[in-house]
Amino acid sequence: xxxxxxxxxxxxxxxxxxxxxxxxxxxxxxxxxxxxxxxxxxxxxxxxxxxxxxxxxxxxxxxxxxxxxxxxxxxxxxxxxxxxxxxxxxxxxxxxxxxxxxxxxxxxxxxxxxxxxxxxxxxxxxxxxxxxxxxxxxxxxxxxxxxxxxxxxxxxxxxxxxxxxx
Numbered sequence: 345x346x347x348x349x350x351x352x353x354x355x356x357x358x359x360x361x362x363x364x365x366x367x368x369x370x371x372x373x374x375x376x377x378x379x380x381x382x383x384x385x386x387x388x389x390x391x392x393x394x395x396x397x398x399x400x401x402x403x404x405x406x407x408x409x410x411x412x413x414x415x416x417x418x419x420x421x422x423x424x425x426x427x428x429x430x431x432x433x434x435x436x437x438x439x440x441x442x443x444x445x446x447x448x449x450x451x452x453x454x455x456x457x458x459x460x461x462x463x464x465x466x467x468x469x470x471x472x473x474x475x476x477x478x479x480x481x482x483x484x485x486x487x488x489x490x491x492x493x494x495x496x497x498x499x500x501x502x503x504x505x506x507x508x509x510x
Contacts, residue, residue, distance in 0.1 A: 377407035379419035429458050437461045438501045440494050444470030444487075463497055465490050 376382055383398040400417070407413045416422075425432025441454040442465040449472055457464050467475055469484035475491055 374411055374413070376403075377411050377413040377415055379416050379423075381415040381417050429454065429456075433459055433462075438497075440465060440497055442467060442475050442490060442494065444472065444474055446470055447472040447474075463493070465493055 381403060383400070383403070404415055407415055421427055436459060439459075439462045441462060443450040443453040443455055444467045446469060447453075454462075455464060455466070465475075467484075467490045468486040470487050470490070474483070474487050475494065479488070479491070
């Protein structure tokens with residue numbers, strides 16, 4: 345789900361080859377060795393979404409050898425919550441949960457309206473964080489509409505905090 349949101353095995357990431365094309369991705373690797381480990385399977389014959397071939401100890405050993413770090417496998421859930429969204433996040437406010445349907449990360453996003461004053465915005469034909477990037481003439485209409493919604497929410501929250509901005 346992290347690479348291929350379609351679940352079509354022909355689009356699975358070949359983890360046996362270098363995917364970086366010379367780009368330095370060590371920042372992301374370090375993050376997966378600290379607080380955001382992401383178990384991913386590696387058997388495209390089964391599915392690229394298989395977790396069965398992921399080896400937790402092997403990942404931990406790699407992180408220790410490369411960076412001297414031990415992954416905190418439950419950090420995100422322990423620190424941010426999310427095991428029970430209604431309970432864990434009931435006191436949060438002023439958060440926009442936007443998800444693009446073309447974003448492979450949307451599988452882990454908040455997609456249900458479970459908290460007051462925290463809108464959920466579903467964006468068709470949108471990739472990862474497209475609504476947070478600078479506007480482009482090629483943006484799908486749903487992305488432009490999402491930005492308008494987001495701006496309205498932000499303005500409302502600021503006005504509520506500071507008073508009317510007119």
